[in-house]
Amino acid sequence: MxxxxxxxxxxxxxxxxxxxxxxxxxxxxxxxxxxxxxxxxxxxxxxxxxxxxxxxADKQALLDALAEDGFGRLAVALDASVGDDGRPFVERLAAMAEAYVGFAVGHAALLDVMFTGKHRPGVDASLLAAGARAFQAPLALVVAGQASGDVVPGDVERVATSAWAAIHGLASMANAGLLDAEALPGIVADTAERLVLGLRPRG
Amino acid sequence: MxxxxxxxxxxxxxxxxxxxxxxxxxxxxxxxxxxxxxxxxxxxxxxxxxxxxxxxADKQALLDALAEDGFGRLAVALDASVGDDGRPFVERLAAMAEAYVGFAVGHAALLDVMFTGKHRPGVDASLLAAGARAFQAPLALVVAGQASGDVVPGDVERVATSAWAAIHGLASMANAGLLDAEALPGIVADTAERLVLGLRPRG
DNA sequence: GGATGATGTTGGCGTTGACAACTCTGTTGT
DNA sequence: ACAACAGAGTTGTCAACGCCAACATCATCC
Structure with a gap:
């Protein structure tokens, strides 16, 4: 209507x-x-x-604007979810994972728009910036985790990417309808938990 | 042309x-x-x-046929990658992860078609079956891992889903152009390695 | 060897994205 | 005050698309 x-x-x-x-x-x-x-x-x-x-200018320009806005709201949601530095790393990661997946399933079509064609030649710089800005949140979390000794040391960007892919994968699969909506929260929690184990420094 | x-x-x-x-x-x-x-x-x-x-019947039907074919080839690739039961779990998982991401970046647009609208009401049953068939490979791997004591026991489907999301997330992000193509192999290897740690039985 | 059904063809409808040319309107400079 | 201007919306048009109906062609099987 x-x-x-x-x-x-x-x-x-x-x-x-x-x-x-x-x-x-x-x-x-x-x-x-x-x-x-x-x-x-x-x-x-x-x-x-x-x-x-x-x-x-064209339809894609409107989609780009939608995507940029989406990344902005995603960034806000992620920042809000993780809470302050005092909380244990495990909790913060779980909270952020939940927020990410929540945003994804709550805005499935928008997420598609956000993640398609970012590598398209000649993408608007502000869109790329908005994307990077949203991914700042998981990055900061990994930095904090390394500082507190919860996360294996090493190239932050790399560790964060690898870690966040697990969450993004969940979001993406849920989005595609491959995950039972009812079982989703449990799976997210599981994944976050195992992620923590995988990220833990060895020894 | x-x-x-x-x-x-x-x-x-x-x-x-x-x-x-x-x-x-x-x-x-x-x-x-x-x-x-x-x-x-x-x-x-x-x-x-x-x-x-x-x-x-319509455009979607053609896309569905493409997706079904894609799932078939993905299944073959995954099955071929993992090798026989004798190989150590770590290696098999790494190989399969590499195969999955390789297929994804090698057929980026096809992957999109494969994973969009599977939850669409009235999807063809054979498409769903093809999808399930492809995901049989990671599932079997988890089963084998549990048998060999490399993977924490518990609901197979759930563990496999959670684990495979990490790989799918990598594929999805690479697909979207968020991952440096050059750094990708390293990231995949890293992720597989951390995945193994996360899946390991506690104690 | 003619009916029949599968497979292609032509023609057409309604919708879409993009473009050009025009019109309306608020602002600005003198 | 008012003319010029530029920004914002309008009408009209085009090519391409998806889908549909009606017709044409061909292979096969009584």
Missing amino acids: GTQTDAPRRYHHGNLREALLRRAEEVLAESGAGELSLRGIARDVGVSHAAPRRHF | GTQTDAPRRYHHGNLREALLRRAEEVLAESGAGELSLRGIARDVGVSHAAPRRHF
Whole structure:
């Protein structure tokens, strides 16, 4: 269903860009990326089919904007989840894993948009930055873990990547419908636990 | 570029279904799923735009067929990689992880097709079966690991899922361009190694 | 050797993304 | 005050696509 108000249609919408993004994300959440059409959201917002072009050069530009926004919100969610430094490493990692997977299943289609075509030639720099920013959270967690002796020393980026892949994999598989939604929380907890064991310094 | 031969165009192609699938996969590999169009591959194969309809009810049906085929080849690759029971668990897991990630980066767009919409209502049963069949390999590996005492006991499916998510996550991230292609082999090896530690029975 | 069903073909409908040319409107400079 | 301007939206058009219906061709089996 559309979202346009019956308000007196002014010629200038006033905040079309934001309105389009909002509606686009609704469509994404309701019907998936396949159903998203520029003309469709233009209709829903109550504007002509060519109006979006003023704000997004092409469809991909809109998707990129959605992705960037998504990474921003993901970063916030991850930062919020991990809590302060005082908590034990195990707990912090479990909390962050839960937050990540939670975001993923809560915004399945958006996650797809976020993770497809980042390597596309000529991606917007701000999108890449937003992605990097989101991945700062797990990175910081690994740094803290190394400092507290909970994580094997070594190249932080590498350790963090390897570790976070486990969580991302869970998210990705859940997203694809391969994981029983009901069993998911338990599996996430299990994975986090085993991750801690795998990351522990030897000896 | 098209692929049609200049052979004497017979009215009946003879093996159109296979030809379409082959060409579709080429397009997938060369240009990604976004560029794949039924009319396009029909052209390339040298057949009218409506001919594919005789073999695939709609575009999704063709994608499903591609996915099913992909799962089949993935299963073969995984089965081949792990080697016989005699090899140490660590080696077998590392080999399989490498094979999985190798397949993923070697068929990035195909992997996307394989893992999107499996939970779509009304998916073909044979596609689901093919997917399950591919995931039989890691499952069997976990079973063997439990038998040899390398893997913590417990619900096989659950342990295997949690473990394989780590590998799938790597594949997914590499696929999305988040992992340096050059550093990838090392990261895969690292991850496999830490996975073994995490899976090891306690005590 | 003619009916029949599988396989391709032509033609067409509705939708989409992209583009060009035009119009409306708020601002700015004089 | 008001003309010029630039930003924002509009209409109109095009090529491509997915899907569908109606028709054509061919191979096979009584």
